[in-house]
Amino acid sequence: MKNGAPSYEDLLASTRVRERALFLPLRTPNELELQARWFAGDFGKNFVGATGDKIDIVQFGTWNRESGPDFSDAAISVNGSEPLRGCIEIDLVDRNWDLHGHSVNPAFEETVLHVFVDKSDREFFTRTRSNRNVPQIQIDPAILPEAFSANIPLARPGRCQAPLGNLPEERVRSVLNAAAQFRMQKKAARIRAKIDNHGRDEALFQEIAGALGYKENKLPFTLIAQRLSLKSLLGKMADAEAILFGLAGFLESPDLAVYKKSAKNYVRELWDRWWPHRDELQRLILPHKAWRLSGTRPVNHPQRRLAALSILVREWPAFRRSLGKQDAAAVEKFFARVDHPFWKFHYTLTAPASPEAMALVGQSRIADILANVVLPFWREEDVDCWPQYAKLPARLTNRRLETAATRLFGNDPRRREFTKTIAHQQALLQIYEDFCLQDNSDCAHCPFPEQMAKWT
Ligand code: SF4
Structure with a gap:
């Protein structure tokens, strides 16, 4: 508490939600309807599991729109235990767990509960890839009322929706500003730790590589930056792009026939420059499975991002100069100018050329780099960059953000204003x-x- 007013740290002094069914149920439950009814709480939240354990749903979690179990960030309690956090999977039949390959799928490793409607003739245990037994419960759609609304919410508004809805706009903004500054400070501390371990340039290079990887490919991009290091790439500048593509595992096919005419020369040059380094770096080449390519927009394909990273290496002194101006507009300008004669017109090494030129680093990616790397980096250098940070417009949203906005603001008409x-x-x-x-x-x-009600 500072000057009698609570700070964001004061808010963090404690904990948790209760929900109500938002909509009424179904006729013949297909899997999606079943999940929606489950999420709405229509089956209740206190169950007896398949082996007689008392299982309580502490948190229904959120709809998982990616591969993996149906709900993530859920929590259950078994026989009154401390909450077990993880995912919940719902199937029509218990043996679908095996039939659908969940037992060997690493995405299901965090599952804490398997819910099913029909039981098979034989005893069936739900096991994860690491052979962990997942508690099961059976639900009965016959208990559900008739009507069903297909309006499936991503998440349900929480208890804080009312106090936040009653707060004047300025006070909501003040809460959000405090939380944003707290987050920026945390990111600055993370960058500080990296600087201590690897030095300023390497820390920046690794952070920007991670940001270029997006959520899906952050790990392989970080691995590449760590394994190659900026210093080693700057020392082999002429081959840096080829080394990046080679280490990423994107130059493993020796058959030029798979490439379109427009790509052949470019790929051949990459190969020629990569082969002299290949033996030495062989052990560090990323396996194909390190990459997540499905669900990635073509324009965001990791090969395009890797090309952007190679240009960052080439232009490192110019990038550092733009950073030295401590002005977000200068850094924005640097990234907006990142250009490549091949990648301006190609989505991947094997895709046909696009008739339209495309930016290598788009506006939303630049904004992400500013918010997650550059401004926290300045903050770590004691630059007062909050006024710049506060002004950065949001270009994108994502599932977690929408879930958070739904929980805190529900249908508050000011919701859009608060996420701009x-x-x-x-x-x-x-x-x-x-x-x-x-x-x-x-x-x-x-x-x-x-805490909200007391916020001044
Ligand atoms: S929705 Fe609001 S009240 Fe519920 S846990 Fe989240 S912050 Fe707390």
């Missing part, structure tokens, strides 16, 4: 992680609503 800047988006994510994801009471014991 990157700073406020980051603030919502911080609150979601600090309160919603720590909540084990379905909002009931979460301190956030009461």
Whole structure:
């Protein structure tokens, strides 16, 4: 508490939510309807598991729109235990767990509960790839009322929706600003730790590589930056691009026939420059499975991002100069100018050329680099960059952010206003992680609503 007013750190002094069924049920339950009814709480939240254990749903989690179990960030309690956090999978038949390959799929490793409707003739145990037994419960659609609305929410509004809805706009903004500054400070501390371990340039290079990888390919990009290092690439400048593509495992096919005419010369040159380094770096080449290519927009394909990283290496002194101006516009200008004669017109090494030129690093990626790397880096250098940070417009949203906005603001007409800047988006994510994801009471014991009411 500073000057009698609570700070974001004060808000973090505690915990959790309670939900109500938002809609009424189904006729013949297909799997999607079943999941929707489950999420709405229509089956209840206290069950007896297949082996007689008392299983309580502490948190229904959120709809998982990616591969893996149906709900993530859920929590259950077994025989009154401390909440077990993880995912929940719902199937029509218990043996679908095996038939659908969940038992060997690493994406299902975090599952804490398997829910099913029909039981097979034989005894069936739900096991993960690491052979962990997952508790099961059977649900009965016959108990459900008739009507069903297909309006499936991503998440349900939490208990804090009311106090936030009653707060004047300025006070909501003040809460969000405090949470955003707290998050920026945390990112600055993370960058500080990297600088201590690897030096300023390498830390920046690794952070930007990670940001170019997006959420899906952050890990392989970080691995490449760590394994190659900026210093080694600067020492082999002429071959840097080829080494990046080679280490990524993108130059493993020796058959030029798979490439379109427009790509052959470019690929041949990459190969010629990569082969002299290949033996030495062989052990570090990323396996194909390190990459997540499905669900990635073509324009965001990792090969295009890798080309952008290679240009960053080539232009490193210019990048550092733009950084030295401590002005977001200068850094934005640097990335907007990143250009490549091949990648300007290609989505991948094997795709046909596009008739239209495409930016190598788009506006939303630049904004992400500014918010997650550059401004926290300046913050770490004690530059007062909050005014710049607060102004950055938000260009994108994502599932976690929408979930957070739904939980905190529900249908508050001001919701859009509160998610228009990157700073406020980051603030919502911080609150979601600090309160919603720590909540084990379905909002009931979460301190956030009461803290909100006191916020000045
Ligand atoms: S902040 Fe707390 S009250 Fe609000 S939705 Fe999250 S857990 Fe519920």
